[in-house]
Amino acid sequence: MIGGIDFSNPVFNYSYKGYTAIINQVIDIALEHYKKYENFNVIIKDEQILKNFDNIFIGKTYDYNASDMFLNNFFLNNTTHNFFNAHTIVNKENLYLRKKVFDNILKPKLEILEESKRIKNQLNDFNVLGVQIRGTDKKNEIPPIPNDVIVKKIKDYIEKQNIKKIFLSTDDIKYVNLLTYEFGDIIFYNKENTISHNGNPIHFSNEKESLNREVLTDVYVLSSCEHLLYCFSNVSFLALTLGVDKITNFKNLNVE
Numbered sequence: 001m002i003g004g005i006d007f008s009n010p011v012f013n014y015s016y017k018g019y020t021a022i023i024n025q026v027i028d029i030a031l032e033h034y035k036k037y038e039n040f041n042v043i044i045k046d047e048q049i050l051k052n053f054d055n056i057f058i059g060k061t062y063d064y065n066a067s068d069m070f071l072n073n074f075f076l077n078n079t080t081h082n083f084f085n086a087h088t089i090v091n092k093e094n095l096y097l098r099k100k101v102f103d104n105i106l107k108p109k110l111e112i113l114e115e116s117k118r119i120k121n122q123l124n125d126f127n128v129l130g131v132q133i134r135g136t137d138k139k140n141e142i143p144p145i146p147n148d149v150i151v152k153k154i155k156d157y158i159e160k161q162n163i164k165k166i167f168l169s170t171d172d173i174k175y176v177n178l179l180t181y182e183f184g185d186i187i188f189y190n191k192e193n194t195i196s197h198n199g200n201p202i203h204f205s206n207e208k209e210s211l212n213r214e215v216l217t218d219v220y221v222l223s224s225c226e227h228l229l230y231c232f233s234n235v236s237f238l239a240l241t242l243g244v245d246k247i248t249n250f251k252n253l254n255v256e
Contacts, residue, residue: 002059003033003066006045011071019212020219020234021086022048023106027098027241028081029070030105035080040104042066051209052216053106086237087142089252090230095244102241108220112213116220123188125165129157130225131179132218133253134233135172135196142232145253150175151182153229153253158183161227161249169218169235173197190218229253 005026007014012025026049030042041057044050073079084094120128131154133145157163168179168189173196180187193214194207219235222228223243228250230236240250 001033001037001039001041001064002057002062003030003037003042003064003069004045004062005029005042005066007067009067009071012067018234019048019208019215020238022046023216024086024234024238024241026106027101028079028085029066031081031098031101032070032073032079033066034101036069040101042105044105048208048212049106052109052112052212054109056105056107086234087232089255090237090240090250092244095241098241099244108216112216112220115213116217116224119190119217119221120224123165123167126226127162127164128225128227129154129161129163129166130169130222130228130239130247131166131253132169132222132228132230132233132236132239133172133175134231134235135170135175142254145231147178150178150253153251154179154183157227157229157251163227167221167225169222169239171196171201190214193218223247 007022007025014022017025026044026046030040033042034040041059043057043059043062044055070079074081080094084091133150135144154166164186166179166183166187168176168187170176170189176189176195194211215235219239219242222239224246225243226248228239228243228247230240230250231253240247
């Protein structure tokens with residue numbers, strides 16, 4: 001059985017979704033297909049996805065719409081997404097399953113892998129702590145993490161794990177300012193990335209193609225870090241999925 005994956009159904013609220021939310025949704029849908037049919041024969045039809053990835057399954061026609069099947073099961077509270085998603089504490093067994101699905105449905109374009117490798121090489125250290133903090137409009141979904149909590153958890157990690165470098169991924173300049181003030185030169189972030197200076201979300205920008213490449217590159221760098229302090233966000237969820245077999249330690253900033 002071959003499933004088609006698209007976001008034509010308005011229930012997905014596609015225009016509101018950031019890039020990593022779209023990728024995670026594709027994994028969610030393909031996971032439900034895999035549970036039912038025990039194969040990874042899906043065709044992803046999404047322009048944003050296909051700018052940076054290739055379908056692994058080669059085919060032009062599909063037998064059913066896997067996206068609609070996912071929605072039907074979701075509203076019956078009968079998908080894995082109902083229990084494990086970007087707003088729940090991650091489960092390592094689920095991350096391994098999601099990684100298996102991802103590796104069998106999508107192949108990243110070479111330029112994405114090369115750019116993330118270039119940035120990781122600039123860190124020039126094996127014991128890197130990745131920190132991902134989602135700001136801007138995230139406060140409309142969940143309470144923001146207090147600054148003192150963020151700083152304390154990073155300090156604890158530095159002391160316990162002998163951290164020498166921190167790779168910061170964020171959409172909000174206030175977190176860049178906070179962490180560079182507290183930790184100085186050990187903070188590294190991609191200065192070429194688009195970032196919000198006024199608290200407004202950047203994922204609604206018209207420059208989606210470049211924004212998508214930037215956030216995806218950050219995801220791959222985070223996934224290659226030995227340690228990760230993550231938050232309730234799709235960026236963190238995707239980074240943990242892709243890096244589950246490389247990230248030695250991870251901890252949630254929101255609740256743990």
